[in-house]
Amino acid sequence: MQTIKLPSGPFPTATTDWEKVKADVREYGYGIAKGVLSPEEVRSMRAILTKEIEKEVQAGTLKESYTDRDAVNRRLSILSDRHPSFRDLAEHPFALEMATDILGPSYLNESFLLHGLSANVTRPGSSDMGIHGDTDFILPYIDEPLFARLIWFLDDFDEEVGATRVVPKSHLFGHLPVKDGSVKYESLPAVGPAGSVLVYDGRLYHGTGANRSKDRERAGVIAGYVPCWMRPGFNFPMVLDPRGMEGASAKCRQLHGYGTVNMGFNQPWKQAPKDIAALTVGETRDVKDMRREVRQDTPLQPAS
Numbered sequence: 001m002q003t004i005k006l007p008s009g010p011f012p013t014a015t016t017d018w019e020k021v022k023a024d025v026r027e028y029g030y031g032i033a034k035g036v037l038s039p040e041e042v043r044s045m046r047a048i049l050t051k052e053i054e055k056e057v058q059a060g061t062l063k064e065s066y067t068d069r070d071a072v073n074r075r076l077s078i079l080s081d082r083h084p085s086f087r088d089l090a091e092h093p094f095a096l097e098m099a100t101d102i103l104g105p106s107y108l109n110e111s112f113l114l115h116g117l118s119a120n121v122t123r124p125g126s127s128d129m130g131i132h133g134d135t136d137f138i139l140p141y142i143d144e145p146l147f148a149r150l151i152w153f154l155d156d157f158d159e160e161v162g163a164t165r166v167v168p169k170s171h172l173f174g175h176l177p178v179k180d181g182s183v184k185y186e187s188l189p190a191v192g193p194a195g196s197v198l199v200y201d202g203r204l205y206h207g208t209g210a211n212r213s214k215d216r217e218r219a220g221v222i223a224g225y226v227p228c229w230m231r232p233g234f235n236f237p238m239v240l241d242p243r244g245m246e247g248a249s250a251k252c253r254q255l256h257g258y259g260t261v262n263m264g265f266n267q268p269w270k271q272a273p274k275d276i277a278a279l280t281v282g283e284t285r286d287v288k289d290m291r292r293e294v295r296q297d298t299p300l301q302p303a304s
């Protein structure tokens, strides 16, 4: 078996400097910001998550994920309509700033989209996930930052409890990770106290660590963002309970795909049920403005 060694360090550590996090994502493929959530926010969100998981366990509806080696951990998919706190994470200024930095400018300044918002809780004895990239589903491989990923730490992330393992600089390897057992990638745990956020480029090779603790869990809320032209993991407007989305901001609804504008063309959702139509976000830009922005081959009209 071939072993791909870690590059030389030092490697990113948790910091309160958001610019350093962005620079680390560019250079190493990941960065860790600490203190983004207050202890009170962490405590409250962790309690809500525990309750939501408990409800599913009681009802026997908790799903196993094909991405994990066993079913010892707990996954909870699609958090957005379960509690406003989860939506606050999706549109948290830190998340939007990091996603904007990773994904870069968008056509006609259109909102990028939420790809998913889920939880992964390691539990004593849960296995590692195996090294993968979150853009492995994009075939053929596209060597551009198309997927911004954030893992919000709702518990302390350390090696024993299964902190996410990362392969520094693997976002620049230029190909998918080899998963046939012939290659082993050396990796590091991305550690930080509860309230920190691991930010990474979706091309980064990484995976949940094994939880080797006796009695500790490790909860992470995983959010992903993609450009407005890419298909998110879920058709949120069809999947979410509209009642659970009442009160969500226009930005939050746009992130969830309730925007009726795509690439500048606005098509109101005439056929949508009323409660979904009520959540849609329509045109916000002036046609002359958009024309000026994209029709650079025609003489500019003076702004009126």
Ligand SMILES: O=C(O)CCC(=O)C(=O)O
Binding pocket: 067, 120, 129, 134, 151, 162, 163, 164, 165, 206, 207, 208, 209, 220, 222
């Ligand atoms: O929870 C983690 O540490 C990582 C999970 C992950 O990589 C994934 O779900 O794709």
Ligand SMILES: [Fe+2]
Binding pocket: 132, 133, 134, 206, 207
């Ligand atoms: Fe992943």
